[in-house]
Structures are given as structure tokens and as C-alpha cells.
Amino acid sequence: MIPGSNKDHPSFIRSFGYALEGFVTAVRTERNIKVMLALGIAAVVVGCVLKIDLLSWCLVALCFGLVIFAELVNTAIEAIVDLATQEYHPLAKRAKDIAAASVYTLSITAAIVGIIVFARALGLIA
Numbered sequence: 001m002i003p004g005s006n007k008d009h010p011s012f013i014r015s016f017g018y019a020l021e022g023f024v025t026a027v028r029t030e031r032n033i034k035v036m037l038a039l040g041i042a043a044v045v046v047g048c049v050l051k052i053d054l055l056s057w058c059l060v061a062l063c064f065g066l067v068i069f070a071e072l073v074n075t076a077i078e079a080i081v082d083l084a085t086q087e088y089h090p091l092a093k094r095a096k097d098i099a100a101a102s103v104y105t106l107s108i109t110a111a112i113v114g115i116i117v118f119a120r121a122l123g124l125i126a
């Protein structure tokens, strides 16, 4: 039986375990998540080197988390679409393209925030 399909929902710890499993699977199978994690780690290193302030750390953490979140949701949507059809379908294309667009929208936003945060830390902007 699929866990959670009856009235006995999995415990919090077991649910967290499934979520962790999902995260590990996504990191193992999706190149984009690896790239985003590497960029996030790079941002943390640059933040340490430039000694950015607390609010800037909050912005870096928020952007990092949101981009990873979007990529995870995008990966889940891709899996659902592939489960629904292995054939070419305009709606499958629409769903995957829009899900991918959400990741790029957030990535570009995070890049702009990162440029502003680090440019300010370097004294390039007030």
C-alpha cells in the first residue's frame, strides 16, 4: 500500500524521511539542482569573504532556498507529467515549459538580489 493512502498518516519523522529521500533523488538525478547548490555555496563563501551584514545574509538565504524550492517543484512537475504521458502532448509541453519558466524567473531575481548585495558589500553602491 502507498504510505499515507489510508487514515494512518506517516509520522512526522517518517514524512521527513520521505522528503529527504526526495531531495537526495532530485540532487542525484537533476544537473540543474547540483549547479544551483554549487552557486548557493559560492554565494555563502563570497558572503563570508565580504563579511556581509545580517540582513544581506537573510536575503542570500531566502534567494538560495527559493531557487532550490522552485527547482524541486519543477522536478516534481516533470515527473508527474512523464507519469501522465510518454507521448508528445501540447499540454505536457505547456506544463513543463511553465514550470521551467518559474525556476528561471526566480533564478534571475536571485541573481539580481545577489549582485545588489555583493556590490553594496564591495562599496560599489550605497
Ligand SMILES: Nc1ncnc2c1ncn2[C@@H]1O[C@H](COP(=O)(O)OP(=O)(O)OP(=O)(O)O)[C@@H](O)[C@H]1O
Residues within 6 Å of the ligand: 030, 032, 074, 078, 085, 086, 087, 088, 089, 090, 092, 093, 096, 097, 100
Ligand atoms: N510529453 C511531452 N510533450 C511535449 N513536450 C514535451 C514533453 N516532454 C518534454 N517536452 C518538452 O521538452 C522540454 C524538456 O523536457 P524534459 O522533461 O527533458 O525537461 P528537462 O530538460 O529535463 O528539464 P530540466 O532541465 O528542468 O530538468 C520541455 O520543457 C517541453 O518543452
